[in-house]
Amino acid sequence: MITLRVNGETHALDVDPSTPLLYVLRNDLGLRGPRFGCGLGQCGTCTVLMDGRAIRSCMRPVSRAEGEITTLEGLSADGELDPVQQAWIDEQVPQCGYCQNGQILTAKALLDRNPTPSDEEIRQGMNGALCRCMTYYRVQSAVRRASDAMANGAGGANGADEAGGEVDR
């Protein structure tokens, strides 16, 4: 039996301990945030947070998933979006959106350890999160916006969150 702490809940699972965490999260726990991209730790699409650190769940055997795992679903509490997620909506970042789990969680981990990154630090910190729709330009804007929102103690909710309103960028 493997014990896993995910998004605040504890799960006991009867799976092969060498199974990559990604497949357990997706197939046994029904989570949709982390997605398969490469299985090689190169693209970041499968990113989850482990005790606040961004890790690649496609490479991590479930037996070594120690600590508290947070997935994209776990970022928002009681329907309240994390400022990073809110910034993503305000900046209208995603295109297809397939990689955005990795972009958002990489940004979350980056901002938690460096709340006011320089442009260069954003580039470096985000570099391992690949996007084939090439939303990098907006991702970097959203990281800056989230940083500002967190500095102002805001939960986001400024700008383009209003469905039917207009994007204010």
Add this chain to the structure above:
Amino acid sequence: MKRPAELSPRFEDALARWEGGSSRRDFLKTSGIFVLGFSGVGGIGVAGLGRHGSGDPGEANPYPDPDFLQLDSWLVVHEDGTATFYVGKTDGGQGTGTAMRQMMCDELDLAYERATLVMGRTDMTVDQGGSGGSDAIERDALPARRVAAEARRVLLELASERFQVPVDDLTASEGVISVASDPGRTATFGELIGGRRFDVALTGRNVNETTGLAAVKPVQELKIVGRSVPRYDIPAKVDGSLEWAVDVKLPGMVHARNVRPPFAGARLVSVDESPVREIPGFIRVFREGNYVAVVCEREEQAIRAAESLAVEWEKPETAPFPPSEDLFDYMRGATPVGAGSGSPPRPREEGDPGAALANAATVVEAAYDIPFQGHTAIGPAHAVADPSDGQMTVYTNDMKPYSHRTGIAEFLGMPPERVRVIWMEGPQLYGRTAADDAGFEAAYLARELGRPVRMQWMRHEETAWDTKGPAFAIDLRGGLDEAGNAVALDYRARIANYAHVGYNQADTVLIAQLMGIRPERPSPGGGRGTDEMYHIPNRRDETRAVRFPLAFETPLRTGNLRDPNGPQTTFAGESFIDEMAAAANADPVEFRLRLLRATAEDDATFRRARSIAVVEAAAEAYGWDARPSPRAPGDERILTGRGISYAYRIQTTVATIAEVEVDRESGRVWVKRMVCAHDCGLVINPDGLENTIQGNLLHGISRTLFEEVQFDGEKVTSVDWRTHPTLTHRDAPERIDVVIVNGDPNPDRPDLPHYGAGEPSHRTVPAAVANAIHDATGVRMRRIPLRPERVLEELAAAGI
């Protein structure tokens, strides 16, 4: 731009009505889950796509083909006055769905928030072909607008009957019809027809011509079109709640993985199942011809089984293709093949280019090489197929669900009405999913096994075996007269594009090829010269396909990759125009404008005037200083320069300026700034357009600087993100300016058309970057991608 605080009272009312009494503040707070929340109210919405058919009564009946000549196929008004639209398109993340919904709401006179839109389900949406060619806004939005206008007309007639007043005395606004002469008398759309069918027949010889009696509104009356409405699909992509095609799970579903030939053209000799029989959850190995797949209960088991299966393959006697380093020599030396009809394509010729070149004061010659490039989607191919009740349901991100349906039906020998395809969100489209191999494979395995099957490709498989954008070798010659005017242009291209994969054809998808199925004849990709409006009196262009020894079962199979052929031909064409400008000692912008203005003639869509408009707008927005290129490079380590490139695609005109930094020590090129002036006519959603153009530009930078499929003489060796690299955060530009242009000679015309934007700007990037490098260094980069080692080589050769 309209801020939320400035929303009209009417809009506020509409919101309040929709909220059903909850406060506006609550609405704002929960808007992050707007789509999912709303679809529960509005009937079948995005969330409805996630409801699988299993157990639905009537599922064993044939799946319907919605009739495009019935208004009810396109649009339903619910009792609460909300509406659901049904369009036969898919959205690859460019906001097509949001834009279609904006247009249909505008024609219907319904608030945007009161509608949902269903896309790409063969049993629910009319066949508009799915996506391709960036034609959703240009072509498919027209019938969508017309049917919404027709629904409005019918609603006005119903109100006319109810109030016993002529239609002329009625006004419609945001889902409510009022009597103009007695504004107290109103009826909502819901009261007039909610929950009931329109039962109105439409006319049109095909889906694109579909129309009712009503005309669409003039541009001046559109209120939702032209606004940057936030995309409805984004919140669920950000909070993790969206159900994607990769997420589909069905009772009894099993997991499949393919085992690909390790060498192109390899023949399967034998399969030894003994290493996989012991794997827990192992179900079966499938083998048909050279197609091999394994199926297990769990996903990680299937991965292990695919890795462990012992398969003996035999290499082909003849090398399937030359190694990638010999590609361009091979292409120039090969005998071209005929087109699909068997006869070679006739070159296009105007004037007498031979004589003009012979008499030119200056002749410029250059050769350009563009390698195969992969789609390398961020998520490898995947699909789920459900064979319940002797039918087949395929959940897929195939961008063309209708041909996916007919292709799979043909492949399996099933009647099409027993197959349905449900499009769901997935990793990009860009042509890769115009023939989604995984759906065919999942359906085949599901039928053989009698259980729902989820097929998922691995990264090495996707990068090596996805469809490729074809390689080009292009030779150009141009002539200038003594005044520096271009008088001749001769363009000759060779393309490695012999057996182009079609749209979900049962005889060209990979599983069919590996099973030994062949089309009657291969379909060499066509091609033409560059798409520009330059007036050069003597021109010739010719594009000929060449073939490799191996035409089928090859990982170098070609397919449509975003803006097929555009980046390649425009790289050559617009680099060469720059070379001619340099030879004429002319400023690159001025030289282009001179060629565009060399005649007063224009075409029906004013592409010449609209070309001039974008070139001028780009130069102005950039702050272009007119001078010939190159500037004299100084001694500094970082050399900077700017380059322009212009093209049209179908009706959309684009001019892009790139500003680059070239590190003369490392060879790294950084595109620091981009300006893109873009005329696609009427803009539906400015922010959505800007996002789409930004993606086009960055994807273009990626293909210009990094992407190349590499292969040795027997297999593709690009198998992951290290061996087929892509642009990363580090190399994204610091600044991008998108300039939206309306260059129509009559910009306020009420019928201003809306053209496509999903691809046109993409093609301008490679030449803009290469021209900027030339401006910075004086060195001409004629071989894509412009990787550091190649840049260093060229700089060294030029003594820079």
